[in-house]
Amino acid sequence: MARPLINVPAKVKRGQAFEIKTLISHVMETGYRYTTVGARIPRDIVTFFSCSYNGEEIFRADLSPAISANPFITFFTVATESGTLEFKWVGDNGFSEIATATIVVE
Amino acid sequence: MNRSAPLPRTVRRRAAAITVLLSVVIAGSVLAADIPLDQRRSGYADLGRDSKAMQDDDNVNPATLWVLDGEALWNQKAGAANRACADCHGDATASMKGVAARYPAYSPARNGPIDLEQRINLCRSEQQQATPLPFESRDLLALTAYVGRQSRGMPIAQASDERLKPFIEAGRKLFTQRLGQIDLSCAQCHDDNWGKHLAGSFLPQGHPNGYPLYRLEWQGVGSLQRRLRNCLIGMRAEPYAFGSSEFVVLELFLMQRARGMTIETPAVRP
DSSP states (O other): OOOOEEEOOSEEOTTOEEEEEEEOOOOOBOSOOBOTTSOBOOOBOEEEEEEEETTEEEEEEEOOTTSOSSOEEEEEEEOOSSEEEEEEEEESTTOEEEEEEEEEEO | OOSSOOOOHHHHHHHHHHHHHHHHHHHHHSOOOOOOGGGOOOGGGGSOHHHHHHHHOTTTOTHHHHHHHHHHHHTSOBTTTTBOHHHHHOOHHHHTTTTGGGOSEEETTTTEEEOHHHHHHHHHHHTSOOOOOOTTOHHHHHHHHHHHHTTTTSBOOOOOOGGGHHHHHHHHHHHHSOBTTTTBOHHHHHTTSTTSEETTEEOOOOOOTTOSEEETTTTEEEOHHHHHHHHHHHTTOOOOOTTOHHHHHHHHHHHHHTTTOBOOSSOEEO
């Protein structure tokens, strides 16, 4: 499975808002579907996402079965310091994925 | 007293039947003509703003996840020969440029056209001595999307191989042939009635220039054959088997019908 896709601008001016785009590969199986022979397909979704900026949490989301496969989460934050953005996804069946991105604030 | 008594039911039925028959005769008499070259439009043109934005940005297009998987597979050794695609073909961004634009292509070994998925599997079984990847498996879609991605922005090539001619004609015949319980041909929708709606859905011209693509309905990437299968089920016809000669000649005909159009692989469609 591919690594999550993170898109942040390489350089941002201090005090400026910038967009962060994340895309992760996941089936997001709802748990409400059945196979052709009637067996229930167990739920397998991402349940939690968070983003921290130099260790401080700036965005968090709880995900539900209604969210489509390969969840695309995008949000804005204000550039304060150069540093690292850390992204974390947690889900059913022990799913856990971490990705990082660096940002330069001028 | 009610003067305008309703007609007996049998008469009404007969009238309805004649109307239906007439409309069928009229529809049938308008022969499926090819769409003039300058009137062809990619399904992209009729996408909503959000879906267009999704296809336009690789960081937003979920099919990129498949393309990245394909890139990893391209460089990964496989099979008894312990060889990766890259060991023969090198850098795909150079060696695979334009390849998807000319598939399905003629295979002397098969004595007929083969599509890109079959070409990849031929390489796997002959060069890598590995088991072929199943149709619609994530790995085969990923490799096809990665190879297809290298032709993005290029025009679909006009088939120059004379040996393909009878197969293109066979594809055209299937495209215009009425099939299934509702007795419908591909051409009746995609040549004669494109731009209208089928139930609530927009009816596109049905060009193959974005495959394999991310279909929102599928929540994933799928091949042109999967899309054709969907249409056949909608026509209540029995779908051909994946990899069958019927599907490959249809793919070949569709590519020639879309010759010169720009490849968008991997596209996004509803």
